[in-house]
Amino acid sequence: MHSRLFDIRQLEAFAAVMSAGSVTGAARLLGRSQPAVSRLIQDLEADLGYALLHRSGPRITPTSRGLQFHAEVERHLASLTHIRERANAIGLDEPISLTIAATPSLAAGVLPRALAAVSPDLIPRHLHIQALAAENVVQAVLARSADFGIASLPLEHPGLDVHWIADAPCVVALAVDDPLAGNDVVSLADLAERRIITLANPFRLRHRIDEALARAGVAPQRIIDVNSSMTALTMVRVGLGVALVEPATVVGVPLEGIVMRTLDQTIPFLFGAISPAAHPLSPTVAAVIDAARAVALAMPGCRLRELGGDGALAEAIYGNSIVPEGTLS
Known part of the structure; x- marks a missing residue:
């Protein structure tokens, strides 16, 4: 790999190709000609010493190295954008951009x-x-x-300052016409025969939910695990099950047709x-x-x-x- 710095136009061309899925689409995004974009990508690959794209006629797909490099390019381009924003804010004596x-x-x-x-x-x-x-x-x-x-x-983590940590009890989200929706407090035991929708990550909230179900003697036979509470709530709304979730999404983004009820056991959602x-x-x-x-x-x-x-x-x-x-x- 050559030691000289990358041309920012090369990185922008590569990012545009990855976004558009083609050199032709990237050229339109950048307002450049297709041959100019192709040349920038070729020069970038020459500087790197490895291929970023597989080419098969007009079709292109990223190589495994191209996928890894793209993540770095995205971060770099975002950083440059933030630097420009912050420089402008400093010149105007305004609050600098915030991520x-x-x-x-x-x-x-x-x-x-x-x-x-x-x-x-x-x-x-x-x-x-x-x-x-x-x-x-x-x-x-x-x-x-x-x-x-x-x-x-x-x-x-030694590299972090923790400013506060909060503990909010998890809730059960139910369709508004669910038989349990009339209860102020829902027992975990009442969910034994229901399909339970909950979060997937076993190292964070999920393990506390699993522990609480085990304490209540509930071994769900039907589970949908998801990676966001919003997904869980939309599944509840169409009748796919009941959701055991943190309360932030239910309170902050209320959905029509969904009600939130307290559980008879405290399942702490810890965040900070x-x-x-x-x-x-x-x-x-x-x-x-x-x-x-x-x-x-x-x-x-x-x-x-x-x-x-x-x-x-x-x-x-x-x-x-x-x-x-x-x-x-």
């Missing part, structure tokens, strides 16, 4: 109301919201490609706000983190977990220490 990473449920159920509660003077012209898996939220904050994140636990360790918070970031905490605490039964002192973060994750609202900064 927030959050799990889909928290991006939909908490962030919108948190951002709406922040003073308009603190909101930058450009906001970037990334809905990612919890593990990817952590990685984005560690890599500083996100200014801060909100994700489910665990969040232990994180930023890069020892990295000063801008006024905007600090305000959004505080607002997100307030929105979280408005969910039924939500409480803050204790964070002070050695080993307290592990206690917050695995123990039962609850603190009243307002005691964490």
Whole structure:
């Protein structure tokens, strides 16, 4: 591979080809000729020393290396865009652009109301919201490609500052005409013969749900597992089952035809706000983190977990220490 820096036009051409699926489509996106785009891709491959695309007449498909490289190119181009936005904001003495990473449920159920509660003077012209898996939220904050994140636990990492951790009890989501919808509290035992829709990741909320079902003597014979609570709720609405989910999506994005009911057993959904360790918070970031905490605490039964002192973060994750609202900064 040649040691010289890549031409930004090469990277843009490759990203456009990946998005459009063809050189012709990429040329249209970029406002360039097809031969010019082809040449940029060929030069990029020559600089790299390996092929990015398989070519079969007009059809192209990415190589395995091309797929890996594309992920890096996307991050690089996004970073350049953010640098331009921040440079402009600095020149105008405005709040700089902000990137927030959050799990889909928290991006939909908490962030919108948190951002709406922040003073308009603190909101930058450009906001970037990334809905990612919890593990990817952590990685984005560690890599500083996100200014801060909100994700489910665990969040232990020496490169992170944890600002608050909240504990909200999971709920059951039912179709409005479900026989159990008339109950204020639904017993897990009542779900024994039902198809249960719940989240798939066994290392986060799912294992707590499975443990609670086992304690109740419920061994579901029919399960649909999904990677987002919104998907679970839409399946409930069309009668595919009942959903055991965190409350953020149900409260923050209410769907017609769905009701939320309390469970007879507490299944904690633990989540928190994180930023890069020892990295000063801008006024905007600090305000959004505080607002997100307030929105979280408005969910039924939500409480803050204790964070002070050695080993307290592990206690917050695995123990039962609850603190009243307002005691964490």
